[in-house]
Amino acid sequence: MIEALAEDRRGLRVVARLTHPTAAGLVVRGALTGLSFGYRVRAARGARPRELLGLDLAEVSLVAVPMQPLARVIAVSSSVVLPAKAGISTAEASERARSQPSPG
Numbered sequence: 001m002i003e004a005l006a007e008d009r010r011g012l013r014v015v016a017r018l019t020h021p022t023a024a025g026l027v028v029r030g031a032l033t034g035l036s037f038g039y040r041v042r043a044a045r046g047a048r049p050r051e052l053l054g055l056d057l058a059e060v061s062l063v064a065v066p067m068q069p070l071a072r073v074i075a076v077s078s079s080v081v082l083p084a085k086a087g088i089s090t091a092e093a094s095e096r097a098r099s100q101p102s103p104g
Helices: 022-026 090-099
Strands: 002-007 012-017 034-045 051-063 073-079 078-083
Touching: 012 051, 022 051, 022 073
Parallel strands: none
Antiparallel strands: 002 012, 012 078, 034 051, 073 078
């Protein structure tokens, strides 16, 4: 379940709660570390690369190998999954998440 979506300086940041125990286990074990985004482009400019100016997000999925290499899960805390930030490894982000107080 997606709890928050926001654009930051790197792109789309997603905070989600995993409710499926098998998926949560795969994320914790590092088998699912990528994110895939399905969307419809409403506005864009340029080509190669194309700058997306507006889009409708249709879905966000956990995947083993994302099309965009930086679209990664970097932290798991309870059932919350946080998106990647440049320069932080999955192990480091997981350690940071473990050291933060639990929500609620």
